[in-house]
Amino acid sequence: MTAIAPVDPKLGFIGIGSMGRPIARRLLQAGYKVMVYNRDRRKAEALAGSGATVAGSIAELATTADVILSCLANDEAVRSVYIGPAAVFARVQPGSVIIEMSTVRPETSRELYKVGAARDVSVLDVPISGSTPAAEQGMLTLLGGGDKEIFHAAEPIFRAIARQYFYLGSSGSGTTMKLVVNTLLGVGMQAIAEAIAFGQRAGLSRDRLLDVLAHTAVIAPAHLGKLMKAASNDYSPQFAMRLMNKDFRLILETAAGFQIPMPVTAAAFQINAIEAASNNEEDFSAVIRGMENLARLNSANGKPLRNPTPGNQSLGK
Numbered sequence: 001m002t003a004i005a006p007v008d009p010k011l012g013f014i015g016i017g018s019m020g021r022p023i024a025r026r027l028l029q030a031g032y033k034v035m036v037y038n039r040d041r042r043k044a045e046a047l048a049g050s051g052a053t054v055a056g057s058i059a060e061l062a063t064t065a066d067v068i069l070s071c072l073a074n075d076e077a078v079r080s081v082y083i084g085p086a087a088v089f090a091r092v093q094p095g096s097v098i099i100e101m102s103t104v105r106p107e108t109s110r111e112l113y114k115v116g117a118a119r120d121v122s123v124l125d126v127p128i129s130g131s132t133p134a135a136e137q138g139m140l141t142l143l144g145g146g147d148k149e150i151f152h153a154a155e156p157i158f159r160a161i162a163r164q165y166f167y168l169g170s171s172g173s174g175t176t177m178k179l180v181v182n183t184l185l186g187v188g189m190q191a192i193a194e195a196i197a198f199g200q201r202a203g204l205s206r207d208r209l210l211d212v213l214a215h216t217a218v219i220a221p222a223h224l225g226k227l228m229k230a231a232s233n234d235y236s237p238q239f240a241m242r243l244m245n246k247d248f249r250l251i252l253e254t255a256a257g258f259q260i261p262m263p264v265t266a267a268a269f270q271i272n273a274i275e276a277a278s279n280n281e282e283d284f285s286a287v288i289r290g291m292e293n294l295a296r297l298n299s300a301n302g303k304p305l306r307n308p309t310p311g312n313q314s315l316g317k
Helices: 020-029 039-047 059-065 075-082 104-119 133-136 148-153 155-161 173-201 204-216 221-230 240-257 264-279 284-294 312-317
Strands: 010-014 033-037 067-070 097-100 122-125 140-146 160-168
Touching: 010 020, 010 059, 020 033, 020 067, 020 133, 033 059, 067 075, 067 148, 067 204, 075 097, 075 104, 075 148, 104 122, 104 173, 122 148, 122 173, 140 155, 140 173, 148 155, 155 160, 160 173, 173 204, 173 221, 173 240, 173 264, 173 284, 204 221, 221 284, 240 264, 240 284, 264 284
Parallel strands: 010 033, 010 067, 067 097, 097 122, 140 160
Antiparallel strands: 122 140
16 A cells, blocks of 8 residues: 655655646645656746756656656646656656646546556545635645545645645546536636626626626625626636636536536537637636627627617616
């Protein structure tokens, strides 16, 4: 049985992106020794000033770390990091633990678990729920799958980066739960965008509409900050459109495998895909602006871009 050293484990972190960077920094601030690797070495080197050691290769990190964490863009990136002659599983030491935090297909999580088990390496799938600010503040939610004992042994690491963490079950359970969570995240954002466009076109002040919505119980905490930024048309990325687009694809592909119809999710995905085609690095909440454009509204003041048709005028009465 693999385990995590109770005192001073050496951590390796792969993927120093918008989420990986603040997570790795919090681990350093918690006193862990952290070796970091990123394909773009400059991103890894930016953490050297915080005390991180920069690995020259995945092989160097894999042979050094007791616990390897990774936060990567998609399934392809995860498989390239872990599987192959120069990848993690080719060099990782028996008895090590892997905490894979990317949002990927549950099948990918289970594949890594099986490959790890054959090498006496425990693999947990522990995807992240939360935005970049939550990562910076250590307020993430973690969703775990894999061996229960190893998950509990990793709790000191989780406490350094998250407000709460949940064990869901066997391998793939964490990534499955992340897809469930992001179904509500994406579909909810689309519903909010439609409601905002509807309210404006029916004659409500955009500023007042957004302010009142923010004070209602129907707006989830994850969407509240999006409303505040939308008020000033700020769609700077906290969770990029391309990532929500990718997650919609994973959700629908996974649902199709179980023959589960998800018509509302499929419709939300289509609008998301339209926005991602031209604004994929903006925040996924930019669907608000997209729906305003479809409703022929000026998002700067909520006024119609042209005179509404008689049918639309009746909505304001």
